[in-house]
Amino acid sequence: MKKNIQDAVADFFLKDRTLREVNSFWHFFLHPKNRDAKEQALFTIWNQIEDHRPGMEKDADRALTKLKHNLTNNKHTRYALSFRIIWKYAAFLLLPILLFATAWEYAIRTKQVETVVLSTSNAMTKSVTLPDGTIVMLNAGSSLTYPKTFLGDDREVTLSGEANFSIFPDKEKPFVVKVSNLRIKALGTKFNVNAYAASKIVTTLEEGSIQIANDRESIIVKPNEQVTYLPGNHGFEATPIDVSVATAWMKGDLIFEETSLSEIFAGIERYHDLTIEVEGVLDDKIKYSVKYNKSETLVQKLEVLCHMTGYISYFFEDEKHVVIVNKKR
Structure with missing residues (x-):
């Protein structure tokens, strides 16, 4: 050499x-x-x-x-x-x-490039234009770390939580999103990354093409395709999807497909900025699909879940603290 x-x-x-x-x-x-x-x-x-x-x-x-x-x-x-x-x-x-x-x-x-950390609290979303012109919409309870100036051969950012990316095209300098041990690489495209759960990272491609890679393997994603990565299994699972489902949060809607109760409650916590406490153990092997539109209240959301499951109830400790009771205990 x-x-x-x-x-x-x-x-x-x-x-x-x-x-x-x-x-x-x-x-x-x-x-x-x-x-x-x-x-x-x-x-x-x-x-x-x-x-x-x-x-x-x-x-x-x-x-x-x-x-x-x-x-x-x-x-x-x-x-x-x-x-x-x-x-x-x-x-x-x-x-x-x-x-x-x-x-x-x-x-x-x-030299150490100055970085910016953009964070959102629960019940809020935020949009930011990065130094290269890329537009990022950050969902509730998320954070994005990026440099004030993109140096080197790529444009790298780090995500925790969920965000939607509209990448400014630059064939000479790919855009890279780091999530856990994944690198999501794009040239010019639009995609959504959901990394709230440490056990599952979900990437949905709207336009263009992206490559998702870890230290063992990689996959090329096509438009209207969703890739789920389970870190423990080190594997990718690609499925076709209606992109509007993955990006519903940008319009204020909440959509869960084949999702455990624990994940649904976590989503409701972020959306309404409150704490949900569970008395007993939920059966997370059972998956539920439910759609909430922007106009539905917290009580309406909880009532739907009680009806769907048939074994939970709830009460309010105060306006920011809900207790879910497993009636099968």
């Missing part, structure tokens, strides 16, 4: 280069990976130049005289100059400046 880096740096200064290749080299060279080896390669070139300074001085003088003559007598010559000439003598004349600039660039790239 070290030899390859030395060869790449040496070739850059000693061979012809197109503008595209020049840009590609600096993208490679200024990346933090293998930093020490790249710096050593640059110093090696400088030492080689020091050993041949007298001869290079004469070559540089002749080259600059010829360059001046060509520019004076042929207005088109400037467009045909060899990158080899430019970079060979830039190495001799400007390498100390490049060394300083490289160190400065590393300092900028490796």
Whole structure:
């Protein structure tokens, strides 16, 4: 690896280069990976130049005289100059400046970037436009961590809870959402991530394409497809879905499909900003599907659950504390 880096740096200064290749080299060279080896390669070139300074001085003088003559007598010559000439003598004349600039660039790239933590309390949602133009709608009881400026090769944020993402397209810098040990990667798309439960992460794609990956496997998700990830099983399960169900919370509705009572109560807690206490043990092996629209009250929601299950009742300790009673105890 070290030899390859030395060869790449040496070739850059000693061979012809197109503008595209020049840009590609600096993208490679200024990346933090293998930093020490790249710096050593640059110093090696400088030492080689020091050993041949007298001869290079004469070559540089002749080259600059010829360059001046060509520019004076042929207005088109400037467009045909060899990158080899430019970079060979830039190495001799400007390498100390490049060394300083490289160190400065590393300092900028490796410094601690200031981060922003956006949080929502229960019973509230919030929308934010990220530095790249991506729009994020954050559901209740959630948090999003993102940098004030996106540096590096991607745009990475960290999510806890639930959010809907409308990604600003940038093919050169993918957008990545970190959730637990998952990385959800997108270029330009719209998707929803529900990660309230530590035991289940649900991603729903509305538009475009995304890749979901952990340290073992990955999956490409299609529009109108929902992927459920169970961290304990390290597996992905993809199913077709009506996207409006996964994004109903953005309109103020609550929809649960094949969901345990514990998860339903947790959703109601976030929605109404209250505490639900359960007396006894709920049977979470049984799954329920229920839809609440924005206009329904807390009492109406609880009454529906009591009727559906047939074995629970409830009472209010106060306006912010509800007790659910398992009548089968």
